[in-house]
Amino acid sequence: MTTNKLRGRGRPRTFDPAEAVASARILFHARGYDAVSVSDMTTMLGINPPSFYAAFGSKISLFKRVLDYWAGSGAIPMESILRPDRPVSLSLAVLLEEAARHYASDPSAAGCLVLENTRCDDKDAREAALSFNVAAEDAIREYIALRHPENADCVADFVSTTMSGLSAKARNGHGLAQLLATARLAAIALKGVLPH
Amino acid sequence: MTTNKLRGRGRPRTFDPAEAVASARILFHARGYDAVSVSDMTTMLGINPPSFYAAFGSKISLFKRVLDYWAGSGAIPMESILRPDRPVSLSLAVLLEEAARHYASDPSAAGCLVLENTRCDDKDAREAALSFNVAAEDAIREYIALRHPENADCVADFVSTTMSGLSAKARNGHGLAQLLATARLAAIALKGVLPH
DNA sequence: ATATTTATATAGCGGTCACTACATAAAACA
DNA sequence: TGTTTTATGTAGTGACCGCTATATAAATAT
Incomplete structure (x- = not known):
């Protein structure tokens, strides 16, 4: 899960986006897309909104990543x-x-x-x-x-x-x-x- | 449906609360409680927020009235x-x-x-x-x-x-x-x- | 007429939403 | 070392949420 993708040059991330997707799945699964705010998400991840948007672009694009991730890992085979x-x-x-x-x-x-x-x-x-x-x-x-x-x-x-x-x-x-x-x-x- | 309950003394209502409940049912049924705002409701009814709150108290109490109304009229017998x-x-x-x-x-x-x-x-x-x-x-x-x-x-x-x-x-x-x-x-x- | 009662319209409250402008910190590269 | 790159933290943005303070309009009661 700790997929430290080969780092380039800038400042390193303080969180793992792949782990964040797994955490986001838990939140979206528990409460549903509407009831999970970006604020909930950034609080759970221990990051601030700019880090969230730099990594995922938007709430909806994170949700789509969660769906892709879940279809390949936790959903019914x-x-x-x-x-x-x-x-x-x-x-x-x-x-x-x-x-x-x-x-x-x-x-x-x-x-x-x-x-x-x-x-x-x-x-x-x-x-x-x-x-x-x-x-x-x-x-x-x-x-x-x-x-x-x-x-x-x-x-x-x-x-x-x-x-x-x-x-x-x-x-x-x-x-x-x-x-x-x-x-x-x-x-x-x-x-x-x-x-x- | 036009239940003009016997009027007392103040200024008369410009809308029929019973008709408003029926209209509210349509909105709640079409979109669900969360997705219907009080603003949606007052716009549909052609009234302003204070009239809404004077008549129904709150969004949730209107919803409860809608449930009661629907259970006795439109639901499965x-x-x-x-x-x-x-x-x-x-x-x-x-x-x-x-x-x-x-x-x-x-x-x-x-x-x-x-x-x-x-x-x-x-x-x-x-x-x-x-x-x-x-x-x-x-x-x-x-x-x-x-x-x-x-x-x-x-x-x-x-x-x-x-x-x-x-x-x-x-x-x-x-x-x-x-x-x-x-x-x-x-x-x-x-x-x-x-x-x- | 005047007082009382009730509903109205205007305007705006504090809160939360998804999202961002901006300056800075921390890494790699020259 | 100095430049470039990337991510960060602070501090917001405007829009919308449910709801309301206030003054006024329209009815009845005296």
Whole structure:
């Protein structure tokens, strides 16, 4: 994490931007883009606003860096779950259970970073989160379509909707056990609609 | 709607508070509590801040009036859906379909006013919305428990989670057809888990 | 008419927001 | 050493937030 990129000539930084991105993820995940102020961020990082803007440019560009960072490190590993060597309904059931586990894993940052921020008030942040959400939904839909093209759209919508619900409920009182039970109940519908 | 309550002696109001509550519902429903400023509200109502505060006291107390008003007029009529004379799984399927229809009915104010605002950044508004949400979930759980006490908790959680997902998706691109298809898919799980 | 009551319009309160102008400190390079 | 480069800390900017002090306008009551 301490990526001291080879230093050039000026005064050295007093903080590590990569670590700052990881810290920013915690804040954005816990409270959402709108509710985190640049002042909150600079206080947590122990720096002043000019250092923040010199390193990241703007609040929204830091948020985009956080999304990129999280997609490659902490988010649900879709490609390892949506495997071609097991039944689609099983893969989707695993996906929902994994979502339940992820969303409940850190009570101080419950739910999905991407899904929660697809509903924030800042247009740019919302659209940035939405693009990640759309990409994930496309991956799910295409995975289903490989073996169940006729049901891909509505099943993908159902899975996406259930994940949104799981994320929302993770933030409003549902714990791991409840989320898992809901995920397993949803999987019943998947088994029922996908020929096996 | 034009409830001119019997006037006393002072200068008469230039606006109808009951109509203002209905207008406020549209704004809060379309954008959420955080994203609606008092300035937005007074501009829409054609009044000045002092008139607003004289009539409603504060932004949060207007929001609470909006919730009360909406629960009694525009929200999903739970008591007429959760009927004791038909199968629980059927009632819940109707509830989910009705949610889909409600959440998609006004594209400029998509989703559920209550559910969407259980996730806003203002603590008081969030808790006000949450209390309505909890009441609705309790009603669902108790309805299920009358005939399926062993499954009431997890089935109620599943229905609540699905409604949260429907509301979220209604705000992010899913239209009536998609929401209805998702509701019907969720109903398969309900039929599967509730003995009939 | 005058007093009382209530709602109004103007103007602005202190606070927070994302962001920046400016001078300086700390490093590498010549 | 002196120049260049980069990041820093101090101290703000203007815009918007929820909300209000103050004076006045418009009704009823006496």
